[in-house]
């Protein structure tokens with residue numbers, strides 16, 4: 001074992017430029033970090049990410065404001081996605097050795113009436129909307145109707161998701177979760193095979209003040225085969241989940257999990273894990289980048305959130321020990337400067353840092369996110385499924 005503890009942070013949706021296959025997704029020209037840098041006109045200030053080598057990842061089109069370092073203290077590169085989709089589940093499962101090869105159910109014209117009927121029968125409530133919509137706009141447009149009638153707002157997006165928005169004043173949280181669990185049970189297999197059922201609770205008395213709460217829950221499909229998390233857990237290592245990681249893996253392969261209320265809270269929980277004596281993986285997802293700024297196409301807010309993360313990262317870096325390894329990456333893009341409101345098919349950044357080797361170098365372009373999980377397994381001497389290639393040897397200083 002080289003590292004006793006591996007901290008992996010997924011900065012949800014922070015892509016680093018259109019992937020090779022972006023055209024297949026109609027995402028040519030998408031560039032989450034680049035367009036945020038442009039919107040901030042060179043004032044995107046990310047000193048810690050920059051020190052680790054964020055500005056070294058691509059030389060052709062620098063991210064405005066982020067400077068390449070002559071001697072970065074971290075290892076840097078980018079990863080390409082192999083999964084057929086560009087949702088969170090595709091990205092996270094692939095990182096842990098299970099790229100999604102079978103396309104998930106996608107319902108751009110709304111869900112079939114037979115499914116809607118089952119939801120109505122089970123809940124005793126009617127279903128409204130049933131089409132692709134932005135989650136903040138759908139509650140603004142239909143929230144007052146929901147307050148009056150108690151109907152369920154069911155909507156989707158460019159991803160394989162069925163989302164249910166519910167004002168907790170008329171549909172209590174426990175009931176919303178129960179309905180989502182029921183819908184999850186109905187949609188695992190074909191003809192549905194929906195990636196995630198997402199509970200979207202919100203509060204407020206009128207269209208102008210409806211606000212979503214942090215009680216969102218994602219009910220993902222159970223992983224189709226053992227993931228690297230399962231392998232780590234089986235080998236007796238700790239797998240500590242922070243944020244929606246537990247939901248994305250349906251709790252499988254996780255030894256303890258905590259939900260979070262924000263990016264800041266996610267970083268607090270991650271820093272709290274540095275105080276724990278564990279051997280294995282601490283795995284964090286920071287979803288605000290995606291949910292609050294990417295889908296909302298808000299480059300200003302996205303940049304602010306990145307700078308706040310960078311400050312929290314400074315605190316985390318100060319806590320790391322010589323036998324700790326930190327890896328930062330993303331699960332897909334969500335370019336706030338791009339058309340539409342959906343995820344974008346992009347490369348994701350890969351940064352790795354250990355206080356025991358501050359002479360960072362390039363990790364190149366990894367051909368699959370699975371290289372990340374393969375590296376973690378390699379570190380702990382656990383055999384994987386061959387989906388990825390470990391880059392552990394590059395991180396370890398020759399003695």
Ligand SMILES: O=P(O)(O)O[C@H]1O[C@H](CO)[C@@H](O)[C@H]1O
Nearest residue numbers: 134135136157159161291295
């Ligand atoms: O518009 P909101 O409700 O934030 O939903 C977004 O969040 C989902 C999950 O990331 C995406 O598929 C997209 O629909």
Ligand SMILES: [Mn+2]
Nearest residue numbers: 012013088331
């Ligand atoms: Mn995501």
Ligand SMILES: [Mn+2]
Nearest residue numbers: 290291295343
């Ligand atoms: Mn999203």
